[in-house]
Amino acid sequence: xxxxxxxxxxxxxxxxxxxxxxxxxxxxxxxxxxxxxxxxxxxxxxxxxxxxxxxxxxxxxxxxxxxxxxxxxxxxxxxxxxxxxxxxxxxxxxxxxxxxxxxxxxxxxxxxxxxxxxxxxxxxxxxxxxxxxxxxxxxxxxxxxxxxxxxxxxxxxxxxxxxxxxxxxxxxxxxxxxxxxxxxxxxxxxxxxxxxxxxxxxxxxxxxxxxxxxxxxxxxxxxxxxxxxxxxxxxxxxxxxxxxxxxxxxxxxxxxxxxxxxxxxxxxxxxxxxxxxxxxxxxxxxxxxxxxxxxxxxxxxxxxxxxxxxxxxxxxxxxxxxxxxxxxxxxxxxxxxxxxxxxxxxxxxxxxxxxxxxxxxxxxxxxxxxxxxxxxxxxxxxxxxxxxxxxxxxxxxxxxxxxxxxxxxxxxxxxxxxxxxxxxxxxxxxxxxxxxxxxxxxxxxxxxxxxxxx
Numbered sequence: 182x183x184x185x186x187x188x189x190x191x192x193x194x195x196x197x198x199x200x201x202x203x204x205x206x207x208x209x210x211x212x213x214x215x216x217x218x219x220x221x222x223x224x225x226x227x228x229x230x231x232x233x234x235x236x237x238x239x240x241x242x243x244x245x246x247x248x249x250x251x252x253x254x255x256x257x258x259x260x261x262x263x264x265x266x267x268x269x270x271x272x273x274x275x276x277x278x279x280x281x282x283x284x285x286x287x288x289x290x291x292x293x294x295x296x297x298x299x300x301x302x303x304x305x306x307x308x309x310x311x312x313x314x315x316x317x318x319x320x321x322x323x324x325x326x327x328x329x330x331x332x333x334x335x336x337x338x339x340x341x342x343x344x345x346x347x348x349x350x351x352x353x354x355x356x357x358x359x360x361x362x363x364x365x366x367x368x369x370x371x372x373x374x375x376x377x378x379x380x381x382x383x384x385x386x387x388x389x390x391x392x393x394x395x396x397x398x399x400x401x402x403x404x405x406x407x408x409x410x411x412x413x414x415x416x417x418x419x420x421x422x423x424x425x426x427x428x429x430x431x432x433x434x435x436x437x438x439x440x441x442x443x444x445x446x447x448x449x450x451x452x453x454x455x456x457x458x459x460x461x462x463x464x465x466x467x468x469x470x471x472x473x474x475x476x477x478x479x480x481x482x483x484x485x486x487x488x489x490x491x492x493x494x495x496x497x498x499x500x501x502x503x504x505x506x507x508x509x510x511x512x513x514x515x516x517x518x519x520x521x522x523x524x525x526x527x528x529x530x531x532x533x534x535x536x537x538x539x540x541x542x543x544x545x546x547x548x549x550x551x552x553x554x555x556x557x558x559x560x561x562x563x564x565x566x567x568x569x570x571x572x573x574x575x576x577x578x579x580x581x582x583x584x585x586x587x588x589x590x591x592x593x594x595x596x597x598x599x600x601x602x603x604x605x606x607x608x609x610x611x612x613x614x615x616x617x618x619x620x621x622x623x624x625x626x627x628x629x630x631x632x633x634x635x
Contacts, residue, residue: 425443
C-alpha cells in the first residue's frame with residue numbers, strides 16, 4: 182500500500198541549461214579512474230601495481246579496516262598509473278582500457294536460491310558492495326550489519342538533475358532483478374520514493390513499499406525521505422542505493438557481468454550540447470562532453486550544490502550521474518547594475534531581497550543564470566533563521582553545526598547527527614549569508630562520530 186508525504190520546507194532552484202532528452206553513446210575514454218576519495222572513511226590497500234592486467238570486475242584495492250569490501254575495475258585493460266597525494270595517500274587508480282571489454286568470469290546464480298549470507302558473499306566477490314551506503318555516517322555499508330530497511334529515491338530534486346524516468350525507461354527486468362537482490366539483505370521493507378508523474382518502472386516495481394513525495398528540493402534527498410518515513414534512532418542502521426546502481430545489481434544478477442554502464446546528464450549554461458550520454462563509471466570528462474566548454478567555465482562532477490569541481494582532463498566520480506558546466510563567477514560586476522546595489526531583476530533570490538520573488542509567484546518555471554560566485558566572504562556565524570526555512574528536518578541546524586565545530590559529541594548526538602549527511606545541508610550552504618562551508622563541517626562531524634562512537 183502506497184502513502185504520500187509532503188515536504189513543506191525547501192527551495193527549488195531553476196537554473197538554465199537542462200539536458201535535452203536525447204541519448205547518445207560517449208566517445209571511447211582513453212583512461213578510467215577509480216578514486217578512493219569518492220568513498221568517505223576509506224583507507225585503501227592496493228592489490229595491483231602499474232602494468233598489471235585487469236578485467237572488468239578485477240579488484241584494484243580494498244578497505245584496510247573492512248577487508249571484505251573490494252573496489253574493482255570498470256573495464257578491462259592495464260593499470261596505467263597510481264596517483265598519490267600527501268603522505269603517499271592513494272588518490273586514484275588509472276586504467277588504460279584495451280580494445281575489447283573482457284569481464285571477470287562468473288556463473289549466473291539464481292538469487293532466489295541464496296540466503297542472506299550467500300547474496301552478501303556474491304556482492305562482495307563481484308565488487309558490487311560499494312554501491313550500498315548507510316545512514317548514519319553516510320559511508321559504504323558494513324556487510325556485518327543488517328539494516329532495518331533499504332531506501333531508493335527514484336527522483337533527484339537537485340538543480341539540473343537527470344530525469345530517472347527517462348534514464349530507466351524500459352529497464353523493468355534489470356530494476357526488479359536488483360530489487361530481488363536487495364530484499365535478501367534486510368528483514369524490513371525496501372522503500373521506493375516516487376513523484377506523482379514517475380515512470381512505470383518505479384510504479385510497477387515488485388516487492389517494494391511505494392511512497393509518493395511532494396514538495397520542493399531537498400524532497401529527493403534520501404535523508405529527508407528517511408526522516409519522514411522511517412527515522413533513524415541511535416543504534417539503528419538504514420542502507421540506501423541510487424536507482425541506476427540498482428540496475429547494475431540487476432544486470433549482474435541476470436548476466437554475471439560487472440557492467441557499470443551509466444547514463445550521465447550533461448547540462449549547465451556554459452555548454453551548448455546538453456544531452457544524456459551513455460558511458461561507464463570512472464570515464465574521463467573529455468569522453469563524456471560532446472563539445473567544447475566556454476573558456477571561463479567550471480566543470481562539476483555532480484550537481485551544482487553537492488558536486489565536486491573537476492578539470493577538463495578529470496574523471497566522473499563513482500556515484501555521480503550528472504556533469505554540470507557553469508559560468509565561473511570571477512568577473513567583476515558593477516555594484517549599481519549587477520552588483521550588491523543593483524535592482525536584481527535577473528538574479529535568483531532565495532529570500533525577498535530582489536524583486537524576482539514576485540516574478541516567481543506568477544512564473545514558477547522561470548529559469549535563472551547562476552554562476553559560481555558566492556557573492557561575499559566568510560563572516561560571523563549567527564542564528565538568523567535562514568537555515569530553518571529550507572531544512573525539512575525536526576532538527577536545529579545551526580546548533581548542530583556549532584556542536585560539531587566545538588567537537589561536543591554528546592550535543593551532536595542529541596541534536597540529530599545520526600540522521601543527516603552533508604547533502605542535507607547543501608541548501609543551507611546555498612542560502613547562508615555567512616558563507617560557511619556547512620557540508621564540510623557536517624562531514625567532519627560524521628567522521629568524528631564514526632571514530633569515537635561507531
